[in-house]
Amino acid sequence: MPIVWGMADDVFKALADPTRRHILDELTERDGQTLFEICARLVTKHGLGLSRQAISQHLAVLESAGLVHPRRQGRYKFHDLNTEPLECIVTRWLRPDAPGEHP
Amino acid sequence: MPIVWGMADDVFKALADPTRRHILDELTERDGQTLFEICARLVTKHGLGLSRQAISQHLAVLESAGLVHPRRQGRYKFHDLNTEPLECIVTRWLRPDAPGEHP
DNA sequence: TTGATAGGCAAGTCGTAACTTGCCTATCGT
DNA sequence: ACGATAGGCAAGTTACGACTTGCCTATCAA
Numbered sequence: 001m002p003i004v005w006g007m008a009d010d011v012f013k014a015l016a017d018p019t020r021r022h023i024l025d026e027l028t029e030r031d032g033q034t035l036f037e038i039c040a041r042l043v044t045k046h047g048l049g050l051s052r053q054a055i056s057q058h059l060a061v062l063e064s065a066g067l068v069h070p071r072r073q074g075r076y077k078f079h080d081l082n083t084e085p086l087e088c089i090v091t092r093w094l095r096p097d098a099p100g101e102h103p
Numbered sequence: 104m105p106i107v108w109g110m111a112d113d114v115f116k117a118l119a120d121p122t123r124r125h126i127l128d129e130l131t132e133r134d135g136q137t138l139f140e141i142c143a144r145l146v147t148k149h150g151l152g153l154s155r156q157a158i159s160q161h162l163a164v165l166e167s168a169g170l171v172h173p174r175r176q177g178r179y180k181f182h183d184l185n186t187e188p189l190e191c192i193v194t195r196w197l198r199p200d201a202p203g204e205h206p
Numbered sequence: 207t208t209g210a211t212a213g214g215c216a217a218g219t220c221g222t223a224a225c226t227t228g229c230c231t232a233t234c235g236t
Numbered sequence: 237a238c239g240a241t242a243g244g245c246a247a248g249t250t251a252c253g254a255c256t257t258g259c260c261t262a263t264c265a266a
Contacts, residue, residue, distance in 0.1 A: 003130050009121060016119035017224080018112060021195075028196050035243065054225055056243075061223095075233035075242050083196055090193040092124075092187055122256080138213065157255055159213075164253095178212050201266035214261075215256080216241100231244075236237100 013066035
């Protein structure tokens with residue numbers, strides 16, 4: 001009877017890190033960026049001075065959580081945002097008696 | 104120009120731990136539980152064998168994130184769920200052009 | 207008032223996540 | 237073919253989060 005939230009585990013762990021959330025912000029703004037593009041934009045726009053490998057490992061976490069979909073093309077690897085796992089978790093603790101949605 | 108997601112930091116960190124998510128599940132099912140009630144129900148319903156202090160610290164994290172609202176009454180301390188911080192973060196990476204597309 | 211209940215505070219241990227460093231492979235341009 | 241670009245793999249270090257242990261305070265019931 002208890003719903004299995006197994007897949008939500010990776011999603012929440014992926015969202016726990018602020019750098020990964022910045023990466024998702026970047027991909028929301030422009031989809032299909034490469035690793036180096038993301039590195040550059042994190043430095044210039046968010047002031048984050050991280051090594052390339054750090055970003056690569058963060059992207060791996062986001063991929064394993066299903067939040068980022070990699071797409072290889074030659075020597076490039078483009079990263080597409082995938083918000084589907086998010087929609088599964090947002091309604092978890094929202095009560096049916098609480099219609100507090102206001103746009 | 105960039106929106107400040109400072110308060111979201113605590114929310115995501117609070118949601119990162121599976122035990123804390125179980126606590127939120129419990130409070131969703133029955134609001135206003137005490138620390139000992141939560142301890143007992145986590146053991147019986149979820150099979151989690153944690154000390155009272157562990158749960159207490161988890162509740163402190165949830166409180167500082169604004170997800171749980173404590174309410175003192177005598178020697179009891181009831182915990183109420185507060186989903187307002189959740190509604191602020193769910194729309195962060197949802198694109199305006201993608202209102203629930205289905206591939 | 208005494209004992210039991212409900213909870214808090216402060217250290218200390220331990221595992222894991224984040225980040226770095228160094229080296230390696232693959233693809234493209236010329 | 238060669239060097240430059242884009243990325244991956246595998247260590248090692250470090251810092252933080254989760255959990256425990258021990259003791260303390262506050263409230264209620266007898």
